Amino acid sequence: MSLVISVVLDSALITFILALAALGLAIIFGMIGVINMGHGAMLTLGAYLTWWTTSAGIPFVLAVLIAAGIVGVIGLAFEHFIIRHFYDNPYETLLITWGFFLVTTELIKIIFGTDLRNVSNPLPHAINLGIIELPAYRSLIALFSLLLIATMGMLLYRTSIGIKIRALMQNREMASLLGLNVGAMYKLVFVTGSFLAGLAGALISPMLSVDPYIGNIFLVRSFFAVIVGGLGQILGGTVVGSFLIGGSETIFALFSTQVFSQTIVFALAIIVLRFRPSGIVTTR
């Protein structure tokens, strides 16, 4: 019994942490159709900036905000100078954002070095639930991820800016004809996605050893979470996809090694992609 509960809770934590990592990608991909291959580098950068600022003695929460902010500003510059000229060509944006990944990763290696870095866990204790214990920090971050997704949902479905973005997703030309500043909305979405990637990297940093390639693992898993979940329903799809990718990894890991379970999950994701190209959660 306690095994079942611990697997369920573990899967829930992994689902929401993966959803947090995938959120920035999902927003940029789902709303403006850009495959941000630089997403992994943005996560890594967020993690390194958190390491750097916390080592300088800045309190953790402030460090996270600084890290996310810097990544957001870098996203803004990247969008303004390069990406916005290529929105009509998804293939080119894919390659350019991959170039962004290469350049950013090298800069991270030059500036921060290639050694493993550890961000000290701000909440190292565990929550005792009687039958099992949950790591406090991971639980808090999973909860935060849930709240963040709910907030995004509120923004998208309950505010005027959300209406504008949904109009943009449905019909860009028409939205533009009706007076919507498409360029500004694209910029807003890209910067928000970058900010969220930086935020996710910053919040995840205490959970693992930070190296220049940590973002890569999350990049592919996030992509599968987003694609498997379904692009039409950005937020719900991301959560469902994260559950299918992250949760099933936890379950498979019970029977085999971590590495092997990840392989199985990737193979399953490819099969899902084949039969449900629009994802599990489809629009209406």
Add this chain to the structure above:
Amino acid sequence: MNPIRLQARFGLFFVKRTVLISENGLAVLAFAVLAVLPLLLSGYVIYVLPQYMLFGMMAMSLSLLWGFAGILSFGQAAFFSLGAYTMGLAMRASMPVNPAYVALLLSLVIGAGIATVVGYFLFSAGVRDAYFVIVTLALSIIVEQITVSQSEITGGWNGMFINRMALTFGNLGRFDLSQDAAIYYVVLPAALLSYVTLRWLTLAKFGKVLIGIRENEERMVSLGFNPTFYKTIAFALSGAIACFAGALYGTHANFVAPSLGGVLFSTEVVVWVAIAGRSSLLASLLGGIVVSSLSNYLSAITPRYWQLVEGLIFVAVIVYFKGGAASALSRFRTAQADGTQHE
């Protein structure tokens, strides 16, 4: 200006010029230079050049896929690595025949087989563009992780040592390839053969259909072509060549490790091909050779900055010169030819 019309107008002078600067002419020149190099040089250059030629073969396999069929793969190194492991495992097994021959044959079968299964599975459902890129990215992660985790077979992180192959001719004898120049003259014909095959295929109807699919898949369907079939064949061919090159690489380098199939090496190939010019097989081959040898050389001098510079060049190529060096060169040539005409 069309070179053929120029030839007609300007006679012999332009015939000579266009022969010299046409892709076939350049290919003859490039392979001739590669063929005589071991007679002029020796040592490290001759040792390492075959490895770069094999990288060049992998780059050509990507060029067929990306430049002609418009399918970008982030997983070519996965095939390359599979080939190297095939060679490694075959060389360890005791066989009545030359294990290297078996491995080379198997690498073609494995590369083509996996690519056919994966390709048909995905192309038939209309998985394309970015989605296909993600799948191939996952493919190289899967191969890397399998080679890491199956350490009893593959040696895990430590990698696997592979003996240098020998040529055997039945009862006629055995030719040892431990000399650098000897294996050089085995790899070079392999590169030449795959270039000629691919060049011939891309000039034939097959290549025209691939270009048609790249430009407008729906139109090719209405013209009666089956894009799934052609894309699967192209992917199978590129998988087979990359896997075959990997098998030769394994026995040449005497070593294979999981990182050979990883995401970073897979995308490194994309960078070479993008910089060299994705729609030219020769440019991709030479790009594979030049960029990889340059990055080996420069990363010895400035390991910290070279990869950064390479990344910046890659972005600049995508942003400013879509066709890479090859198309920049041909545009320059066309401009020059136009200039001559106006004189």
